[in-house]
Amino acid sequence: MDQTLYFILLLIALCSVSECVQRQYHFISELKTWTEAQRICRENYTDLATVDNMNDMNELKKSVNDGRVQYIWIGLKRTSVDKWQWSSGEPALSLNWGSGQPDGRDECAFMRNGEWHDWSCSNSLTFICSSSNMNTGLVFVNQTKTWRDAQSYCRQNHIDLVSVRNQNENQQIQKFINDSHISYDVWIGLFRDSWQWSDQSNSSFRDWASGEPNNAGVDNCTAIGPNVLGQWYDGTCNSQLRFVCHEDKLILITETLTWPEAMRYCRQNYTDLVSVHSDKMQRRVMNVVKHASTEAVWLGLHNYCQMNMWLWLSGEIVCYQNWAPGNGTTPENCSLTKRKGAVQSGGDQRWISLPETHKLNFICSRS
Template sequence: MDRTLYFILLLIALCSISECVQRKYHFINVWKTWTEAQRYCREKYTDMATADNMNDMNELKKSLNDERVWIGLQKTGGNKWQWSSGDPALYLNWATRQPNGKYECAFMRNGEWYDWSCSNSLTFICNSSNMNTGLVFVNQMMNWRDAQSYCRQNHTDLVSVRNQNEKQQVQKFINDSHISNDVWIGLFRDSWQWSDQSHSSFRYWAPGEPDNSRGAENCAGMRQLTKGHWHDYSCDNKYPFVCHEGEQILTKSIQNLQIS
């Protein structure tokens, strides 16, 4: 087999796409507005910091040398449904006349989905890698974001229903567990987007955030007081910030190959 092709196949087998992308974060201890920080990061590095998962967040938390730090998340005009796990919502199973456009979180009833206010309380289902079924029913009433935090802290995340097969698995779990009430699932509608146009829907909001408490809080930052969880702030505020530079390790390795 050609040496180049063998090396490519080996790399693909050893790592997923997300694991083959390396980000290096840079804490910039200069106070700038969000837009000024974005311009600086794009000129000096790749862009403002993006987070795809908790591994990224653990690295970002190392930048918390100050009370508040900008990251590259900003509210946009778009508002799309997506999964808490970070997967896009390509499969949709809404009940009749749903969603009605008023609310931003979703629950499941008799195998179908309904949108509802995220501040309401329901029981919920978590994904878990430690159970035979991969699912855990939490018989506690929580709002959607508290349920999300609970699942992430104690299991993996709020349950995703990304296709017909997963819908059947979740419905069977509900039937076998004799769950008669509505349950939160990990589907939510979000108008926040990363500066580098990443499609990551990973979110790490502090409880009750984003709240737009003072109006026009359209940019996101980490806060030391809440252990790195995110808060929404006015983009005109000035804080230190985090940039990232990234490279695709797989692409770079292939380019550096000496073809035999």
């Protein structure tokens, strides 16, 4: 077999979505108000704990090694601004409301004839979960539940309530509804609330206990409860509780360096320029780059000219892809200058190919 072809097939065979942990949790067994806990976390780690998904939640619970603990502060606090977001933790970038919707009164969304409507979360509907189903990635659940009960069901039995990230996905879900002869309105994973993470993360993941949050205007901070599931409760911010901090493994460096200079900096001071192997990691990168001072930010992404192939500095082929149109998919002109990969700091934060001599901010990884 031709050596080049063999190498390509070997890389494809090794293509995987394995991830290292990108957020480390630290339990602090001191009684502090929410604001005091926030200050301590920011001084010693990154911030009060942010949670992106159930995997993060499980890691956080592992960090709590004190059986006496009742309630524990995390970094979620109520603000005065409502916004729509997805149960899976993704921001709602593309919306497909029906005429006159949302009407401003309700906080959960269902789909009817391909359009979205807001409704009270306490009402009961059938619903669609995202799943690992190889054909559609969708599962229709022909049971009527409140939005939060539907969310819990999807998380326990599949992945989550379905997200609809663009018009193409909206059409695919409506086709799934039509093909499955579903004649009912169905919950989707869209909801709105006024809660914001202390580190300004875009994560919309929530894991409220039944009936929570239940005391708007008084209980404006979030604590993990003593129940086995470790679900969340709203609490008075001046209460003194133990707390959990997180330490991010991604660090934005706001110096402007060429790609080779950025690589050397990360390797000397941390581990390496960041590699992005999944949508989950991309969302964490998106949270970091919004603080950048340049229009794009270097990643650990480089073009291997001899084979016209993009690789990560970690040695892995680019399996998960997030290229902007016209980038990363056509042969690069390597005779002029070596090409490296960066992520846009604005817009929809896609990846772009640039000459390695450009000077940009960059992201280092601690792991």
